[in-house]
Amino acid sequence: MKTIEWAGNHVRLIDQTSLPGKIRFVEIHEVDEMIDAIKRLVVRGAPAIGVAGAFAVLLSVLQVSKTRGKIEQVQIDAIRISNARPTAANLRWGVKKMLDAIDGLSEINQIMATAEAKAIEILNLDVSTNIEMAKRGADFVADLVGDSISVHTHCNAGGLACVDWGTALGVVRELHSRGKILKVFADETRPLLQGSRLTAFELSEMGIDHAIVVDGAGPSIIAGGLVDIVLVGSDRIAANGDVANKIGTYPLALAAHRSKIPFVVVAPESTVDIATHSGQDIDIELRDEEEILFWNGARVAPESSRALNPAFDVTPGDLVTAIITEKRVVQPRLGERLD
Amino acid sequence: MKTIEWAGNHVRLIDQTSLPGKIRFVEIHEVDEMIDAIKRLVVRGAPAIGVAGAFAVLLSVLQVSKTRGKIEQVQIDAIRISNARPTAANLRWGVKKMLDAIDGLSEINQIMATAEAKAIEILNLDVSTNIEMAKRGADFVADLVGDSISVHTHCNAGGLACVDWGTALGVVRELHSRGKILKVFADETRPLLQGSRLTAFELSEMGIDHAIVVDGAGPSIIAGGLVDIVLVGSDRIAANGDVANKIGTYPLALAAHRSKIPFVVVAPESTVDIATHSGQDIDIELRDEEEILFWNGARVAPESSRALNPAFDVTPGDLVTAIITEKRVVQPRLGERLD
Numbered sequence: 001m002k003t004i005e006w007a008g009n010h011v012r013l014i015d016q017t018s019l020p021g022k023i024r025f026v027e028i029h030e031v032d033e034m035i036d037a038i039k040r041l042v043v044r045g046a047p048a049i050g051v052a053g054a055f056a057v058l059l060s061v062l063q064v065s066k067t068r069g070k071i072e073q074v075q076i077d078a079i080r081i082s083n084a085r086p087t088a089a090n091l092r093w094g095v096k097k098m099l100d101a102i103d104g105l106s107e108i109n110q111i112m113a114t115a116e117a118k119a120i121e122i123l124n125l126d127v128s129t130n131i132e133m134a135k136r137g138a139d140f141v142a143d144l145v146g147d148s149i150s151v152h153t154h155c156n157a158g159g160l161a162c163v164d165w166g167t168a169l170g171v172v173r174e175l176h177s178r179g180k181i182l183k184v185f186a187d188e189t190r191p192l193l194q195g196s197r198l199t200a201f202e203l204s205e206m207g208i209d210h211a212i213v214v215d216g217a218g219p220s221i222i223a224g225g226l227v228d229i230v231l232v233g234s235d236r237i238a239a240n241g242d243v244a245n246k247i248g249t250y251p252l253a254l255a256a257h258r259s260k261i262p263f264v265v266v267a268p269e270s271t272v273d274i275a276t277h278s279g280q281d282i283d284i285e286l287r288d289e290e291e292i293l294f295w296n297g298a299r300v301a302p303e304s305s306r307a308l309n310p311a312f313d314v315t316p317g318d319l320v321t322a323i324i325t326e327k328r329v330v331q332p333r334l335g336e337r338l339d
Numbered sequence: 340m341k342t343i344e345w346a347g348n349h350v351r352l353i354d355q356t357s358l359p360g361k362i363r364f365v366e367i368h369e370v371d372e373m374i375d376a377i378k379r380l381v382v383r384g385a386p387a388i389g390v391a392g393a394f395a396v397l398l399s400v401l402q403v404s405k406t407r408g409k410i411e412q413v414q415i416d417a418i419r420i421s422n423a424r425p426t427a428a429n430l431r432w433g434v435k436k437m438l439d440a441i442d443g444l445s446e447i448n449q450i451m452a453t454a455e456a457k458a459i460e461i462l463n464l465d466v467s468t469n470i471e472m473a474k475r476g477a478d479f480v481a482d483l484v485g486d487s488i489s490v491h492t493h494c495n496a497g498g499l500a501c502v503d504w505g506t507a508l509g510v511v512r513e514l515h516s517r518g519k520i521l522k523v524f525a526d527e528t529r530p531l532l533q534g535s536r537l538t539a540f541e542l543s544e545m546g547i548d549h550a551i552v553v554d555g556a557g558p559s560i561i562a563g564g565l566v567d568i569v570l571v572g573s574d575r576i577a578a579n580g581d582v583a584n585k586i587g588t589y590p591l592a593l594a595a596h597r598s599k600i601p602f603v604v605v606a607p608e609s610t611v612d613i614a615t616h617s618g619q620d621i622d623i624e625l626r627d628e629e630e631i632l633f634w635n636g637a638r639v640a641p642e643s644s645r646a647l648n649p650a651f652d653v654t655p656g657d658l659v660t661a662i663i664t665e666k667r668v669v670q671p672r673l674g675e676r677l678d
Contacts, residue, residue: 188529247554296634
């Protein structure tokens with residue numbers, strides 16, 4: 001079950017907002033529908049929105065082709081797609097890959113054919129990249145921790161965050177296939193509960209023993225010796241090894257550091273942005289206050305209360321034991337850099 | 340508006356499960372009703388359940404008096420009351436105060452009169468104790484931080500956690516009356532959202548500028564320099580300065596330590612349990628998994644997923660800048676002990 005598929009003239013997405021209650025698919029025919037789907041987290045997870053961004057460019061080309069519009073419209077759309085969510089490096093990466101592929105071409109049918117081939121290539125690359133990362137990550141983690149591993153994870157860095165397979169949860173999947181996973185603790189991940197809804201769904205499907213905990217519980221579960229390693233994904237990795245990931249990741253890194261267990265990030269090279277010097281240069285998305293103040297349409301907080309809703313936090317590199325990509329293992333805690 | 344009042348033959352509680360949507364009162368006539376109210380968090384907050392425990396003993400005496408039962412029943416009820424929630428030191432403290440007061444008395448009318456007077460004394464003492472703590476705490480915090488203070492707090496350590504006024508939020512109340520509070524960041528505090536529901540309600544009533552954040556956001560808000568101090572309450576303080584408080588407190592202490600801002604605990608002496616040597620000896624209440632797996636009766640997580648729901652965590656004393664009670668300021672980070 002892929003999160004994103006190309007159906008020849010439109011994109012089919014799994015609607016991640018209705019999981020695990022309903023497995024629902026959404027058909028995306030226009031670039032604006034894709035931008036909306038990215039903003040509303042119908043499709044989410046850094047690698048997945050990288051691929052979604054590439055297909056958004058393809059849909060823009062398709063619209064130009066059908067309406068006999070100007071090809072310059074694709075450049076304008078590309079900026080709007082890139083800005084749909086500010087933090088994940090992958091979105092801009094996916095858009096840029098597409099623009100680079102069609103750069104210099106002028107004939108619309110040729111542009112369309114090239115864009116379609118490139119988007120499909122990016123989609124397929126995501127799966128093979130994840131499998132590569134999972135193997136490298138599983139080797140690294142088993143070397144570090146041993147043969148009976150309890151993992152703490154945050155948000156969803158699984159197949160649903162990608163096209164298929166997963167990053168941090170892809171490593172868990174690979175370790176599970178090697179018989180080395182004892183248990184996974186999954187933070188529920190407020191405000192949108194990607195842990196309770198999506199990670200728990202994937203762990204259930206894989207048949208892995210797991211427990212959902214509130215986000216505040218992660219650090220004391222680590223202090224209590226219940227887990228051997230923290231494994232998370234990332235939305236952007238800076239040149240110095242600072243890591244942006246879903247809000248609530250940084251406390252796990254602090255706790256892992258104090259309890260002397262490894263804190264490991266698993267992400268594709270497309271998440272690494274060496275143009276971002278450090279975590280201070282990462283633009284953190286502030287989302288709607290209503291995600292916190294309301295629940296299922298009913299207000300939880302008093303009428304006059306406000307909320308502050310940053311979607312990501314930054315973990316400084318000195319707390320990061322290792323970053324595992326499809327190409328390398330980098331150890332920022334030892335002073336290693338990504339550039 | 341007091342959380343607990345004695346109406347001559349029954350106790351009147353504010354139902355904290357329905358705040359802030361509805362201000363509803365519950366009349367408690369029997370000891371079992373009070374045990375249930377403590378378990379269901381109709382009344383919650385360490386100081387408040389200390390007082391509720393005392394009144395539960397009074398209700399037990401009243402039942403013995405009305406039914407002409409045996410006075411030994413009060414001892415049996417006292418054990419059941421003490422075990423209603425395991426972590427807060429105050430519950431056992433309140434029960435013990437009552438048993439000590441009626442110890443050696445044999446005439447039921449005298450026992451009833453003594454118990455009633457003692458319970459009312461404990462209730463009144465809670466308010467005066469809080470006011471004392473608030474002044475001492477406000478002096479300490481203003482000395483440490485200055486005249487324009489942004490505070491991070493967790494769960495509800497306000498008037499609703501006590502009979503009136505509050506512990507950590509009592510210090511905020513006092514600092515606000517001195518014109519020194521700039522802003523308060525309140526963690527929503529999953530799973531039961533005491534921050535969004537109760538702390539935000541009290542801050543709104545006081546007219547203090549505040550923002551609710553998800554629990555995972557606290558540490559990065561601290562790292563971002565948005566707050567000057569973390570102020571929390573406590574459910575039990577061990578002799579060595581280790582502090583049990585609502586799950587999600589420990590990550591704030593880790594973050595405050597890294598960002599070099601003070602982490603200060605405000606709690607009455609009745610929360611200090613010198614018989615508890617260290618945090619490792621504190622019994623952490625595990626609550627129902629359904630608090631995490633369901634929302635308003637609807638399941639969030641997959642059917643086969645489990646949850647682990649510890650209600651408290653322990654912050655080691657070396658991360659605690661100061662503990663402020665109505666009698667003293669103790670600085671565990673400097674190696675000071677409570678005994």
